[in-house]
Amino acid sequence: MESQLLAYDYPLLGxxxxxxxxFLxxxxxxxxxxxxxxxxxxxxMGGWGKAFWLIFVVFLPFLGVLVYVIARGKxxxxxxxxxxxxxxxxxDAYIRETAGTRSEADELSKLAQLRASxxxxEAEYQVAKEKILR
Incomplete structure (x- = not known):
């Protein structure tokens, strides 16, 4: 029976x-x-242009991709x-809609409640008020 060395038959370079x-x-x-x-x-691009490029890229892929990247890459x-x-x-619009936006008046009233409690x-209130009003 003949022994096989598989690692030797398929070298590291292979x-x-x-x-x-x-990878390529x-x-x-x-x-x-x-x-x-x-x-x-x-x-x-119109429908005929899309059809032309699609046929070109699908049926002549290497040439089609090369020409497409050169012509329309930028x-x-x-x-x-x-x-x-x-x-x-x-x-961003979805997040704003979902989270709900508060008005400046709501923020100022909450700030006034924090100051009252x-x-x-007073200094922290003034700094936060300026931030809200900006």
Whole structure:
């Protein structure tokens, strides 16, 4: 019976190259899906333009991705920034709506109650009042 040394049959450099190729494929698919999402997200492009880019990227992926990044890479970043800003504004609006906002009058009345009960001094009251009124 012949003994097998599996670790010797697959040297360290071979393992390194395998890991490198897997990493590059994952990176490639992330870029491909990112571009496809950007094609659908772009409001300035019409339906035929989106269809052309999508066909180009899907059927000639390496050339399509390269041309897309060269032709529309800068605006791709601007669209991503705009999308993140819109998400942030929506989240801030949701938080404000859910938490409820208090008016200055409510804050001042609570502050006056704290001063009347002796929890804060007159100087602390004046500092907090200035902060509220700013």
């Amino acid at each position: 393992a390194f190259w395998t890991v490198l190729w897997i 494929w994952v990176l490639w698919f992330m870029l491909l899906f990112r571009i496809i999402i950007d094609i659908f997200r772009d409001d300035t 605006s791709m970043g601007a669209r991503e920034i705009k999308h993140v800003q819109e998400q942030r504004a929506d989240m 002796g929890d804060i001094t």
